[in-house]
Amino acid sequence: MSATMSSPDGSDPAGQLLRLALGDQRYAVAIAQVREILKLTTLTALPLMPTFVCGVMNLRGAVVPVIDLADRLGLGHATRSRRSCVVIVESHDEHSERPQTLGLLVDAVHEVTEHPPGGLEPVPPLGTAIPGHYLAGFARLRGEVTPVLSLSHVLDEAALGAEIVAHAQPASGHHAQHAHQAHHAHHAHHAQPSRSGHAPHDQRLAA
Numbered sequence: 728m729s730a731t732m733s734s735p736d737g738s739d740p741a742g743q744l745l746r747l748a749l750g751d752q753r754y755a756v757a758i759a760q761v762r763e764i765l766k767l768t769t770l771t772a773l774p775l776m777p778t779f780v781c782g783v784m785n786l787r788g789a790v791v792p793v794i795d796l797a798d799r800l801g802l803g804h805a806t807r808s809r810r811s812c813v814v815i816v817e818s819h820d821e822h823s824e825r826p827q828t829l830g831l832l833v834d835a836v837h838e839v840t841e842h843p844p845g846g847l848e849p850v851p852p853l854g855t856a857i858p859g860h861y862l863a864g865f866a867r868l869r870g871e872v873t874p875v876l877s878l879s880h881v882l883d884e885a886a887l888g889a890e891i892v893a894h895a896q897p898a899s900g901h902h903a904q905h906a907h908q909a910h911h912a913h914h915a916h917h918a919q920p921s922r923s924g925h926a927p928h929d930q931r932l933a934a
Contacts, residue, residue, distance in 0.1 A: 744842050744875060746868055747814065748835040749797040749805070752856065755840070755866060755875045760816045762828070764836055767811040775895040778804070781832050784813065791815065793830035799881060800857040810835040818882040829882055840868045847875060 743758040770782035770793055779798035783790050793813055797805045805811065812833055817826040847864030855862060855874070863877040 742842065742844065743839050744866060744868065744873075745814070745839050746837040746873065747812075747833045748810075748837065749800070749802055749833060752802070753837070753868075753871060753873050755868060755873050756814070756816070756878060757863075757875075758839055760818065760878055762815040762817060765813045765815065765830075767807060767813055767832065777890055777894045780891070784830055786815065786828075786830075789828070791828055791830050793832055794882070796831045796833055796881075800861060802857065805832050805834055807832075808834070812836045816878060816882075818878045818884075827882070827884055842866050842868070848872070 744755040745758045745761055746753055746755050748754075768784065770784050772782040773780060779795045781793040781795050783792050785791075795805050797803055812835065813830040814833055814836065815828065815830050817828055819826045847866055850859045850862045850864055852859070857874070861877060861881045863875045865872050866875050867873070
């Protein structure tokens with residue numbers, strides 16, 4: 728599948744759009760950023776990750792992270808069913824020299840629809856179901872006004888990395904604090920006199 732794009736980051740998609748489902752809502756992405764569409768298979772979970780990171784999948788020998796697109800957009804978790812798909816995309820952003828390949832878990836994939844270049848309606852300042860900077864605009868597809876995602880913002884590498892680090896730090900801090908407390912408890916236990924009333928062995932040697 729291929730299409731013509733007016734910009735490589737998907738901020739102003741033109742040509743063909745892929746319509747997909749997130750829950751009972753419909754969204755679209757530029758088909759030029761879509762490499763392939765796969766049925767959902769087994770994913771390998773990763774520890775200390777935000778909930779929008781489903782895990783990783785093996786794509787012909789390459790390890791590809793999979794993002795729950797609904798969760799990433801703040802729409803709740805994807806419902807995994809027989810219609811669930813993983814959309815493999817290439818996302819460009821200003822922070823990376825090369826495109827990053829990611830999988831997007833969606834509830835269903837519909838059709839590829841033609842859309843005239845420059846035909847997107849602007850994003851209103853208020854009233855959108857998801858943050859406005861995640862949107863490239865709105866397109867009229869099959870009689871519906873459909874939000875078109877700006878994948879360069881949804882999958883911004885720096886933003887994703889910052890959220891992953893922020894999520895992992897509290898857990899790391901908790902484990903470090905627990906280990907620190909256990910270390911002090913261990914030393915406090917050995918510093919106490921034994922039941923026989925004698926000082927610990929190392930104290931008696933020092934005496």
